[in-house]
Amino acid sequence: METLTQEKCEACRADAPKVSDQELAELIRAIPDWNIEVRDGIMQLEKVFPFKTFVAALDFTNKVGILAEDEGHHPALLTEWGKTTVTWWSHKIKGLHRNDFIMAAKTDQLYSG
Numbered sequence: 001m002e003t004l005t006q007e008k009c010e011a012c013r014a015d016a017p018k019v020s021d022q023e024l025a026e027l028i029r030a031i032p033d034w035n036i037e038v039r040d041g042i043m044q045l046e047k048v049f050p051f052k053t054f055v056a057a058l059d060f061t062n063k064v065g066i067l068a069e070d071e072g073h074h075p076a077l078l079t080e081w082g083k084t085t086v087t088w089w090s091h092k093i094k095g096l097h098r099n100d101f102i103m104a105a106k107t108d109q110l111y112s113g
């Protein structure tokens with residue numbers, strides 16, 4: 001399997017399939033530090049990134065925002081003193097698509113603590 005960080009997101013389509021249970025089990029192994037959350041019936045990938053300062057958290061938040069714009073796929077971002085919470089899911093399909101795993105892997109690449 002090509003590593004997720006080398007892939008680009010495909011355009012979000014309402015008829016795109018959610019990842020299957022088997023794909024989910026395989027893909028989550030590539031991003032083991034991410035949590036699978038279900039909110040209002042929507043499966044999401046979530047991870048908290050700790051920082052020493054608010055400024056560092058905000059800088060990381062902006063980097064993820066630039067990545068999202070570049071890929072055309074956008075997260076929910078919660079920036080607080082000392083941490084940024086990043087949550088990925090595909091709005092159009094109300095669940096998880098391979099795009100969300102690609103973006104989670106690329107988000108990890110932006111983090112330097």
Ligand SMILES: C[C@H](O)[C@H](O)[C@H]1CNC2=NC(N)=NC(=O)C2=N1
Pocket residue numbers: 012072073074075088089090091092093
């Ligand atoms: C037109 C635009 O590309 C689409 O609306 C994109 C924008 N970014 C997106 N981001 C996410 N996470 N899910 C989407 O369905 C989505 N759709």
